[in-house]
Amino acid sequence: MHSPTPRKNIRWATDIxxxxxxxxxxxxxxxxxxxxxxxxxxxxxAVIDGSLQMMSDLGIAPEMVxxxxxxxxxxxxxxxxxxxxxxxxIGTEGFRDILSIGDEGRFDQYDIFIEKVAPLIAPELCFTxxxxxxxxxxxxxxxxxxxxxALMQRIEALGIRSVAICFIHGYAxxxxxxxxxxxxAEHHPDWFISLSSEVCPEVREYERCSTTAxxxxxxxxxxxxxxxxxxxLADKGFRCPTYLMTSGGGLTTLRSAMEFPIRLxxxxxxGGAILAAHVAxxxxxxxxxAFDMGGxxxxxxxxxxxxxxxxxxxxxxxxxxFRKGSGLPLRIPVIDMVEISAGGGSLCDIGMFDxxxxxxxxxxxxxxxxxxxxxxxxxxxxxxxxxxxxxDAHNFAGGTIALDSAAAAAAIGRTLGERLACxxxxxxxxxxxxxxxxxxxxxxxxxSECGKDLARFSMVAFGGAAPVHxxxxxxxxxxxxxxxxxxxxxxxxxxxxxxxxxxxxxxxxRMPVAGFDHARAQALLQAMEDEGRAVVTAGQGAxxxxxxxxxxxxxxxxxxxxxxxxxxPTAALDSQAEVQLRQWFESQYKALYGRIIPDAxxxxxxxxxxxxxxxxxxxxxxxxxxxxxxxxxxxxxxxADGGGEFEDVPVFWRPxxxxxxxxxxxxxxxxESTTLLLPAGYTAQVVAQRxxxxxxxxxxx
Numbered sequence: 001m002h003s004p005t006p007r008k009n010i011r012w013a014t015d016i017x018x019x020x021x022x023x024x025x026x027x028x029x030x031x032x033x034x035x036x037x038x039x040x041x042x043x044x045x046a047v048i049d050g051s052l053q054m055m056s057d058l059g060i061a062p063e064m065v066x067x068x069x070x071x072x073x074x075x076x077x078x079x080x081x082x083x084x085x086x087x088x089x090i091g092t093e094g095f096r097d098i099l100s101i102g103d104e105g106r107f108d109q110y111d112i113f114i115e116k117v118a119p120l121i122a123p124e125l126c127f128t129x130x131x132x133x134x135x136x137x138x139x140x141x142x143x144x145x146x147x148x149x150a151l152m153q154r155i156e157a158l159g160i161r162s163v164a165i166c167f168i169h170g171y172a173x174x175x176x177x178x179x180x181x182x183x184x185a186e187h188h189p190d191w192f193i194s195l196s197s198e199v200c201p202e203v204r205e206y207e208r209c210s211t212t213a214x215x216x217x218x219x220x221x222x223x224x225x226x227x228x229x230x231x232x233l234a235d236k237g238f239r240c241p242t243y244l245m246t247s248g249g250g251l252t253t254l255r256s257a258m259e260f261p262i263r264l265x266x267x268x269x270x271g272g273a274i275l276a277a278h279v280a281x282x283x284x285x286x287x288x289x290a291f292d293m294g295g296x297x298x299x300x301x302x303x304x305x306x307x308x309x310x311x312x313x314x315x316x317x318x319x320x321x322f323r324k325g326s327g328l329p330l331r332i333p334v335i336d337m338v339e340i341s342a343g344g345g346s347l348c349d350i351g352m353f354d355x356x357x358x359x360x361x362x363x364x365x366x367x368x369x370x371x372x373x374x375x376x377x378x379x380x381x382x383x384x385x386x387x388x389x390x391x392d393a394h395n396f397a398g399g400t401i402a403l404d405s406a407a408a409a410a411a412i413g414r415t416l417g418e419r420l421a422c423x424x425x426x427x428x429x430x431x432x433x434x435x436x437x438x439x440x441x442x443x444x445x446x447x448s449e450c451g452k453d454l455a456r457f458s459m460v461a462f463g464g465a466a467p468v469h470x471x472x473x474x475x476x477x478x479x480x481x482x483x484x485x486x487x488x489x490x491x492x493x494x495x496x497x498x499x500x501x502x503x504x505x506x507x508x509x510r511m512p513v514a515g516f517d518h519a520r521a522q523a524l525l526q527a528m529e530d531e532g533r534a535v536v537t538a539g540q541g542a543x544x545x546x547x548x549x550x551x552x553x554x555x556x557x558x559x560x561x562x563x564x565x566x567x568x569p570t571a572a573l574d575s576q577a578e579v580q581l582r583q584w585f586e587s588q589y590k591a592l593y594g595r596i597i598p599d600a601x602x603x604x605x606x607x608x609x610x611x612x613x614x615x616x617x618x619x620x621x622x623x624x625x626x627x628x629x630x631x632x633x634x635x636x637x638x639x640a641d642g643g644g645e646f647e648d649v650p651v652f653w654r655p656x657x658x659x660x661x662x663x664x665x666x667x668x669x670x671x672e673s674t675t676l677l678l679p680a681g682y683t684a685q686v687v688a689q690r691x692x693x694x695x696x697x698x699x700x701x
Contacts, residue, residue, distance in 0.1 A: 019295025248333030250502020462491025489673025
């Protein structure tokens, strides 16, 4: 009698980008990856069709999949391209123009022609109602329900189906917001309603209103997409739970994602940061710069002590590159990073000073770069890389896309070469150098803002276009080592499978430390924890006890405008909390500012509770054995930095290289999802688990 075949553990992840949709399937821990072109009109088509084809090739039936993790740029792109829903904002009487006034800040105080990013909800669609709460949550003016019904008829006449409700001090008492939502839902159950007391229950009116408006703006699009995706999965026979990657680096349920889609705005890049933190632990690199370059954007973030930097504030749609204060503020849990329009599909042109410009516009997947077979005519970074010999025209994206070198040369020559009076290949080299300097400059600014010395960091490079430019960017930043993880071209999707189930709740509730009411604070924290457990374990049969609880408080000296983050113990707060809170706050404040303010009153402004599911343990990579010369797969003509003539350089096929394989630049390393450009002065070695470590061997100016 034959024993039954052991059941395989099959995990599936997809990441929708502006150009490619990345698919990763893990079978008992062995990763398989594929890139397919994104289908902008119906994003779920690339996800479902590409994944089913890949599963068929691997001999996997839909019902065999154990878990599906998904990330998408759909919410982000809807904001950036202003393709969200036409929605209304309902606020407190006398506060109609919160979105237009903003915080009255200027990201460039000397620019008399400054143009701020337009709010997502136009002023004529902002309405108010008579009602008022105090900062303590007391009713100062009861809600006028007759005015609610009258306003509902006005909104109905405008054909609006998505409404954001943000009342003054709604975070302190949500009763009025909930009552308005109840009235609207009773008459129009098909409307999408976003409450500030649920989306962002925090102080600071503008940020809370902006976040709620953004949630309302993308909610119909995201809900429609996620519902179609859910139905498609069921129709195709998938029975596994579905999770969405959030901006904060954790997973959430499909229902939670539909309700709060604004938490998905940076889901793809967050997966990349999770991967970089995993690589940092594996390779025992405490300080890592994560460099992610895809088809539309490039992202950089820091990993310190094996954890990515996180934040509760974020800006989207910045009007001035990556300048702080020029975008729409969002108050959501997010992995702190800077993002610029510099990807493989970024369009190239000549600027007003006869200089090469790259981005912010992207060719996307339709029509795509000029070298793609979809009719694109404008040159992109991908076209430049193809013309320089960095990409294999016959084996791009695992051979799924045939690239046209002649079309790339024609587009670059016509748009750039003729206007600069140079050959197409020299113009292509200029494109490469321009995009690399743009990315390096973004990293410098981010490092300066975070107080980081980049010379102490290693770089982890991933994303379809990152390995092509990683060494050049690292050289500009003074970083001497680059780590290329396996399946780097689909790094964010790999990160999805490494992310824990996670949900963060936040509540603004001011409490002075003097005479601290520990029972009241403990009751608030426990209620938040109970609410979070209901989300992370919803319908999946998960063990609530398996989730780690992290409690934090945002504290400040009374009268200050900003808070300091203080870690709290998971144990219940007791009568010693007053003394302990003061000690914890002063220790953190002194670490940040070098001093404390004696005898000043301290208060807690906001509380957060995070529930984090278990993650697989990580062990450091074993020491690499004896080095051996890597076996080349062929050669390819490459135009080196500085121009000159093409020269044949060795090409290595990554799946064929054994542990210990070693080679020096100039060389190219191909795999199914990306290409590494290794210039002269650098060496690469394959270590355990097929990681590639790139080291500088000499000073390169």
